Amino acid sequence: MPPLPWIISGLATAALAFGAERLAPPFPPVPEAERLVGIAYTTWHRSTQWTGVWGTPELGDYVSTDRAIIRQHGEWLADAGVDFIWIDWSNNLDYVPGVTQNRPDFDTIEGATHAIFEEYAGMQRRPRISIFIGCPGAPEAVTDGRLTRKASQVYDEFVAEPRFRPLVQDYLGKPLLVVYVNTPSPWQKGLPAWDDPRFTVRFMTGFITEQPSLRTDDLVSRYGYWSWEDRGKQTYSVYDGRPEAMTIVACWRPDPGIPTPGRRGGETFRQEWARAREIGPRFALVVSWNEWVLSEQPSAEVSKDLEPSVEHGRLYLDLLTQEIARFKGRAV
Numbered sequence: 182m183p184p185l186p187w188i189i190s191g192l193a194t195a196a197l198a199f200g201a202e203r204l205a206p207p208f209p210p211v212p213e214a215e216r217l218v219g220i221a222y223t224t225w226h227r228s229t230q231w232t233g234v235w236g237t238p239e240l241g242d243y244v245s246t247d248r249a250i251i252r253q254h255g256e257w258l259a260d261a262g263v264d265f266i267w268i269d270w271s272n273n274l275d276y277v278p279g280v281t282q283n284r285p286d287f288d289t290i291e292g293a294t295h296a297i298f299e300e301y302a303g304m305q306r307r308p309r310i311s312i313f314i315g316c317p318g319a320p321e322a323v324t325d326g327r328l329t330r331k332a333s334q335v336y337d338e339f340v341a342e343p344r345f346r347p348l349v350q351d352y353l354g355k356p357l358l359v360v361y362v363n364t365p366s367p368w369q370k371g372l373p374a375w376d377d378p379r380f381t382v383r384f385m386t387g388f389i390t391e392q393p394s395l396r397t398d399d400l401v402s403r404y405g406y407w408s409w410e411d412r413g414k415q416t417y418s419v420y421d422g423r424p425e426a427m428t429i430v431a432c433w434r435p436d437p438g439i440p441t442p443g444r445r446g447g448e449t450f451r452q453e454w455a456r457a458r459e460i461g462p463r464f465a466l467v468v469s470w471n472e473w474v475l476s477e478q479p480s481a482e483v484s485k486d487l488e489p490s491v492e493h494g495r496l497y498l499d500l501l502t503q504e505i506a507r508f509k510g511r512a513v
Contacts, residue, residue, distance in 0.1 A: 204397050204399075204401045204403060204419060205397075205401075206399050206401065208419055208422060208423055208424050209422070209423055209461075210423070210424060210460065210462075211423050211424060211461050211462060211463040213461075213508070213509050213510030214509070214510065216461070216462070216463060216464075216465065216508060216509055217264040217265070217463060217464050217465070218263050218264050218265075218465045218467060218505050218508065218509075219263070219264060219265045219266070219311060219350070219466050220258065220266055220267060220466075220467040220470050220487070220501075221266075221267050221269065221466070221467065221469035221470060221472070222254075222266035222267060222268050222269075222469070222470050223269060223469065223470070223471045223472045224245040224268055224269075224289065224291075224293035224294055224297070225269075225286060225289060225290050226242075226243060226244055226245040226471075226473070227244055227245065227285060227286065227289035228242075228244065229241075229242045230242065233474055233475050234473040234474060235473060235474075235475055235478045235479070235480055235481055235492075236473070236481050236484065236486075236490045236491060236492040236493075237490060237492070238471070238473070238488055238489065238490055238491075239488070239489035239490055239491065239494075239495070240253060240488075240489075244289075244293075245289060245293035245296075246289065246293045246296045248296060248300050251293075251296060251297050251300045252300055252304065254470070254471070254488070255297075255300070255301055255304055255307040255308065256304070256306055256307070257489075258307075258308050258470070259306040259307050259308055260306065260502070261501045261505060262502060262505035262506060262509065262511075263467075264309060264350070265308045265309040265311050265350035266297075266308050266309075266311070266470070267311050267312075267466070268294050268297070268310065268311070268312045268313070269290070269313060270294075270313065270314050270315070270331070270335075271315030271317060271361035272315065272317065273287050273290060273291065273314070273331065274314070274316055274319055274322055274327055274328070274331055275319075276291070277330075277334075278334075294312065295338070297310065298310065298339060298342075298344075298345045298348060301348050302344050302348065309348055309349065309350040310339075310349060311350040311356075311357045312339070312358075313358070313359035313360065313361055313385065314328070314331045314332060314335065314358065314359075314360055315360055315361030315363075315385075316328050316363070316373075317361060317362065317363035317364075318363060320362070320367040320368070320373070323373045323374060323375040324374070329377065332358060332377050332379070336356075336379050336380070340356050340379070351381075352381045352383075353381045354381075355379065355380050355381045356379070356381070357380065357381050357383070358377065358380035358381065358382050358383075359382075359383050359384070359407060360375070360383070360384050361384075361386070361409065362384055362385065362386055363386065364386050364387030364388055364409070365386065365387075365388075365391075365392050366384075366386040366392065366395060366406065369394045370394065371404050372384050372404050372405065383405070383407050383418075383426070384405070384406055384407070385406060385407045385408065385409055386406050386408065386409065387408065387409040387410050388409075388410060388411060389402055389406060389408040389411060389416040390408075390411040390412050390413055390414070390415075390416055391412065391436075391439075396416050400414060400415070400417065401416065401417060401418075402416050402418040402419070405418050405419070405425075406418065407425075407426045407428075407464075407466065408426075408427075408428045409468060410430055410433060410434070410468055411428055411430075411433065412433045412436060412439045412441075414456065415427050415428055415429070415453060415456055415457075417460055417462050420463075423461075423462075423463065424463065425462055425463050425464060426462055426463065426466055427456070427460060427462045427464070427466065428466045428467075428468055429453040429454060429457055429465055429466065429467045429468070430449070430450070430453060430467075430485045431444050431449060431450040431485045431486075431487060432444045432449050432450075432482070432484060432485050433449075433485070434477050434478070441483055443482045443483055444482055444484070447496060447497065447500050450497065450500055450504070451500070451504065454504040454507065454508060458507060458508055465505075465508055467487070468485060469485060469486055469487070470487055470488050471486055471488040472485075472486055473486055481493070487501055
C-alpha cells in the first residue's frame with residue numbers, strides 16, 4: 182500500500198510537543214477532575230497450562246477469551262477507578278486476520294480484544310478501551326503503508342462499529358491511538374513522520390530515562406514521546422502547556438548498572454504515584470495488569486502485574502484503588 186495523504190512530516194508531528202526551549206518546568210498540573218488512568222492489559226493468554234510465569238492469578242490460570250475472566254477484570258478495574266484499559270497490539274504490524282497463517286498468538290491477542298468489546302458492551306461497570314499498535318523493528322512501516330493499514334483495522338473493527346464506539350477511549354475529540362516505535366526509538370531527533378486524522382496519535386518508546394536525546398535534564402519528554410516504562414524517577418510528556426502522560430509501575434525491571442528496588446510491599450508503587458501527584462499529568466499510565474511472563478518479570482518481588490495473585494493477594498488492587506483516588510483528588 183503506498184503512503185496515504187495524511188502521512189505528514191516529522192517536523193509537523195513534532196509540533197505536538199513544545200520546542201526544547203519551552204520545556205522547562207514547572208508546568209501547571211492538569212486539574213484533578215480532568216485526570217485519567219489507563220492500565221496496560223494483556224490478551225495473549227491462550228492456554229490454561231501456564232508456564233514461564235512469575236506467579237499464579239487469584240482467578241487461576243486462564244485464557245484471555247474467557248468471558249467470566251473479562252467481566253471480573255472489568256469490574257475490578259472499574260471499581261478501582263481505572264478509566265481505560267490499554268491493549269497491546271504493538272507486535273501485530275504484519276498480521277491480517279483471516280489472511281496471515283500460523284499465528285495462533287496473534288489470533289488470540291486480537292480475538293480476545295473482540296471478546297472484551299463484546300463483553301464490555303453489556304456491562305454497567307467497566308473501563309473504556311484503547312488499543313496501541315506499533316512498528317518495532319520496522320521503522321519503514323511509517324511510509325510503506327503498513328502502519329496505516331493496522332490503524333485502519335482498529336478503526337474499522339472498533340471505532341466505526343456503533344456498538345463499540347462508546348467504549349473507545351477518546352482524547353482531544355478523537356479516539357486515542359498510541360504507536361509503539363521500539364526501545365530505543367529509531368527516531369532520536371523527533372517523532373516519526375506519520376499521522377492519521379481519524380485519531381489523536383501519540384508515539385511511545387521505553388525507558389526514556391535512558392534515552393538522553395529524548396528527554397531534558399528535568400526528565401521532560403523532549404518531543405512528546407510517551408514512555409512504556411522508566412527506571413527511577415519517571416519522565417513525562419507535555420502538551421498545551423501542561424503535563425500530559427507519565428508511566429507508573431509497581432517495580433521496574435533490572436538493568437546492568439541500574440538496580441531495581443523490587444516491590445517493597447508496595448512502596449515503589451506508592452512512590453511512583455507520589456511523583457504523578459507532584460507533576461499532575463492528564464494521563465497516568467499504569468504498567469501493567471496481567472502480563473505474567475518471566476521475560477520482563479523474573480520473580481514475584483521483581484514483577485509489576487497488579488492483578489490479584491496467590492503471591493500478593495489483593496494488595497496491589499487495593500493500592501491501585503487508593504492511589505487513583507488520591508491522584509484524582511477524591512477521599513480515600
